[in-house]
Amino acid sequence: MPGVGPGYGVTMTPRPVRVLTALLIATAAATVVVEVLNFWYAPDHGTGLAVRTGWAFARTLAWLVLIFQVRRARATAKPLSLILTMTTLFAVGRLIVPATGRPPLPGLIGFGVLALLCLTVVVLLHRHPAVDAHLIHQPRRLTLTRDGLKLREAPPGDPWVLTARLASFSYSPLMLVPALTAAGTLRHQLEWTLAVLFWILAGIAVSYVALLCAFFVGRGSQTARLTLASVTLVVVAFDLPLCGILLGADGLIRDGAPLVVAAALTLYALWRTARSPALAG
Incomplete structure (x- = not known):
């Protein structure tokens, strides 16, 4: 006002x-x-x-x-x-x-x-x-x-900590959107039902993992930074093949690309936090 x-x-x-x-x-x-x-x-x-x-x-x-x-x-x-x-x-x-x-x-x-x-x-x-x-x-x-x-x-804290937190929080919806999209195609490929179910559960679980890691990243934990970086790589390695197999090249571009960008931003932010004197160590 x-x-x-x-x-x-x-x-x-x-x-x-x-x-x-x-x-x-x-x-x-x-x-x-x-x-x-x-x-x-x-x-x-x-x-x-x-x-x-x-x-x-x-x-x-x-x-x-x-x-x-x-x-x-x-x-x-x-x-x-x-x-x-x-x-x-x-x-x-x-x-x-x-x-x-x-x-x-x-x-x-x-x-x-x-x-x-x-x-x-x-x-x-x-x-x-x-x-x-x-x-x-x-x-x-x-x-x-x-x-x-x-x-x-x-x-006041390192702005890159906030960036890493928010970027990692986006993993869950960016995984759930293609997983739910793939669920709508299961009538044509029922053999992938368990994989899609696990995909949905993984999308939900990663939100809790990212939340816990992000909390300790803000406290300057080196272990939390490494854990969040490892989770980021696992999420990308898990999500992209499923997007390609179940949704094709179109789904890989539409749904995989946003996750790759979010993951890259998270990793860069974690690298910047590691270089911060206030948070390193």
């Missing part, structure tokens, strides 16, 4: 932050519009399209979380924006390209507008000094005090 004038103790929200908020709202709206257009023009409304469109809509809610974090001046807005824009472009992009034929022109135009909005959002969040000065508040966590447990703001 803008300030009401000098002497009232209310800080005026910087103009770049207000512009950024408006851009985030426009990006969330554009995401929904493009997804509706893609679904409308899609020649085949099968299980795969339904699952991927449902995930795309569910992920749209994350834009509202990002808007909230920017308005609350949370430092977590930066890594969240990076993961969100990346997964949004991949998720929407794979909906545009049909299994056969050319993508519809309205979908291509909408995707171009969405890509431009995402790029602008990332540049503002990571490069504008006024936005950088605004995003100073750290996540809150339970702290034991003399008066009991209280939610307090965590001390």
Whole structure:
């Protein structure tokens, strides 16, 4: 909320932050519009399209979380924006390209507008000094005090820790989307039923493993960094062959590529945390 004038103790929200908020709202709206257009023009409304469109809509809610974090001046807005824009472009992009034929022109135009909005959002969040000065508040966590447990703001930490955490948290949905898509094709390949079931269970289990590892990575644990890096490699080695076998080359590109990018970002962030004097050791 803008300030009401000098002497009232209310800080005026910087103009770049207000512009950024408006851009985030426009990006969330554009995401929904493009997804509706893609679904409308899609020649085949099968299980795969339904699952991927449902995930795309569910992920749209994350834009509202990002808007909230920017308005609350949370430092977590930066890594969240990076993961969100990346997964949004991949998720929407794979909906545009049909299994056969050319993508519809309205979908291509909408995707171009969405890509431009995402790029602008990332540049503002990571490069504008006024936005950088605004995003100073750290996540809150339970702290034991003399008066009991209280939610307090965590001390400033390495931003690459937040990036590694958020990137690794995306493993679970990025595994579950192709697994559920493959489940819709089992009537034609029943011999893969157990593999798909294990795929779904692994997608659920990896969320807990990533959460536990990410917690200790923030505490500077070398073991946690190595464990999360190992989990990342196992997830990629497990997910990509199943995408290729059960969903074909199309599924490998649509569903495997986002996971590879998230894994690469996690590994790079872990490498950066290992080089941080505050967290190394």
